[in-house]
Amino acid sequence: MNVADLILRKRDGFALAEAEIVYLIDGYTAGRIPDYQMAALCMAVYYRGMTAEETLCLTRAMVHSGSVLDFSSLSGLKVDKHSTGGVGDKTSLIIAPLVAAAGSSVPMISGRGLGFTGGTLDKLESIPGFTVQLTLPRFRQVLERVGCAMIGQTDEIAPADRKLYALRDVTATVESIPLICASIMSKKLAEGLDGLVLDVKTGAGAFMPTLEQASDLAQSLVDIGNGLGTSTVALITDMNQPLGKAVGNALEVREAIQTLKGEEPQDLSLLCEELSSRMLSLDSNASAAGQTRARVVEALSSGKALQKFAEMIAAQGGDPRVVDDFSLLPQASYQEVMASPSRGFIQSLNAKGVGRASMSLGAGRETVDSQIDPSVGILLNKKIGDWVEKGEPLCTVFYNQTAKLQSVRQSLLEVFSIGPDRVEPPPLVKRMVE
């Protein structure tokens, strides 16, 4: 096969055959096909798209570019959740121990944050001693003992995706639905799952602003998962405002623990319960969704989910006492309360703005090389639909450097829009795609 001819065919709008896609991905992973040919192909895919069949073949080729984990020796369902990314989204920290406490296994491989969205690995690393870099044998041990384990990407898992993503990042070819789908799904399907629940965010703070765009992306992802033999459903959920109240790594770990303790029932708890019960329902032998919801509630109220989280922390080298003593988490030196300049209802709360402010404080990465400060971030005192008096706290900023506080002060006030009209909080789960 001639690579230039394959690029030409895609450039001119023709579909590539499975053998051709395998040839491209295998050759690229092994270094036989150079970056410049793959970059031209990615740009052609950006314009021409891929058929559902091509996207399925691409994902399968990327899954098989490395090791596919086999947890069939573990009892129970092997399930995972993936979110397309949002601000304040710490659901993974809650869901993994929650679903494990309810009897399934959760072998979760996550990513780091970049830009205004946080990353699960960065949040976990704010727990003293916690390591996300386990070998695959050690990952299996933790899974067997605890029922859940949360690690970062390894060289063995979907190496084609790592190489391809780095290339797309510098060639303006990230925003291509088939390439995004293959990237997401190749990593997840290499985990050897029985089932996968996708949390596709929509709204002003999401990659897919409209419900239709999010639904199209969700349908592509779900079709790939089911097409490759993993039961997959997607929930389209709101990302107009941050999820929960905490944004920033240690602050989000604290909120996750509070949620596992059943404190402050709110949007975050509801979404975690919804996602978890969907994960447990993916077993074809499982009881109906109503019954799985009862198992989820029981795992929370009994304290088993919190205990699983503590066990996983201990198994991955962290200090499990953090679940009872938040002072063991990194603490910012200073706090500043942002008082409301007016009274009224919160009309909107710009998630991207909060995410960017948190990043500017040091909680996120502006570039891949940025160092993260685990202690800084923002606690929201008010969310959409809440009433606020003039002078009442809108949010609290946790910071270590005064210069950084000053850089975000004005923009943080602007993320809140306050007015006289009563507004309802946006519904959290907008649609299910299966």
Add this chain to the structure above:
Amino acid sequence: MNVADLILRKRDGFALAEAEIVYLIDGYTAGRIPDYQMAALCMAVYYRGMTAEETLCLTRAMVHSGSVLDFSSLSGLKVDKHSTGGVGDKTSLIIAPLVAAAGSSVPMISGRGLGFTGGTLDKLESIPGFTVQLTLPRFRQVLERVGCAMIGQTDEIAPADRKLYALRDVTATVESIPLICASIMSKKLAEGLDGLVLDVKTGAGAFMPTLEQASDLAQSLVDIGNGLGTSTVALITDMNQPLGKAVGNALEVREAIQTLKGEEPQDLSLLCEELSSRMLSLDSNASAAGQTRARVVEALSSGKALQKFAEMIAAQGGDPRVVDDFSLLPQASYQEVMASPSRGFIQSLNAKGVGRASMSLGAGRETVDSQIDPSVGILLNKKIGDWVEKGEPLCTVFYNQTAKLQSVRQSLLEVFSIGPDRVEPPPLVKRMVE
């Protein structure tokens, strides 16, 4: 400037500014910008195109990626001709000495053949001893002494084009009008010309099959030339059938010499006279086209043009006696006459088919590494509109390997379409663009 941002802007259909284009071309030429980013950009340009202003800036940046020759010390006009490529097109060999004999200087830098079209350098190298690899100082010496010189690309001339063309060739990004225009014009404008005549081929054997496509390409090229200060016009000429009767390197040199001798007035002579008089007319002080035509005819009929060709051959290391003794040119071992299977008028004569057959005999390159056999090729006995009796020669094949003859025998018969209807030969010059 961030290269990924520039790719993104072009991807999304925005025009790049001159400073951005200069940054990209300078960075790519110097190796600071990697092939994979330039490949993605070229694919985005393939889909999005470039404005006239962008194409002008790109060409200028590519011209200035290397040396720009300065022949201002030479007396008279410095002019050149460029053809977009065809089958049997040996006009450069005739025009360079012809225009030099008429008093202008022709510093011609040419290319090699690839695929079914021949290359001027390959044709010249079939002359024993002739070298196309002169240093720039030697190029200047020959120009000063003879008035014309014909060499190959040097490392100093438009290095950005050489690097970019090699990349486009393997990334399916050759067929982009702005990139084609910038590639052609950057090399020619680096010759330090006062004027340039473009011969844009159209018809079944041309890169641009329709007159409209060819006219659009011609207009872009002319606008770039004039925009960058070189008087430029284009002739749109026919490439439905091969030009002249000879296809193959030494065979074409022989036909060029015959044309310089004024033998066999035909399509080739007419086109050379037309192109040459246009070149001489580019001088704003020059006499009208009618008068330059008279100078061209005089240069031919006086034998001065032929003498210039002999002088240039000698100055570039070749044996000038070839102009009087064709037996000094490489000779194929065998000839086979292809007899007509029927009687009638030649309805069409597939230029691409003749070009491919000649390439298969060894006269052209299937890949850039192919070795050329200078002696083989095809002489056409009949052209469009000619009457042929059954059994009369259609063409004569000059070959060295019987296996290669056999591979082209059938396809060569098929390039001729013979029928009862009288047809006119296609008009040679279809349009002028200025």
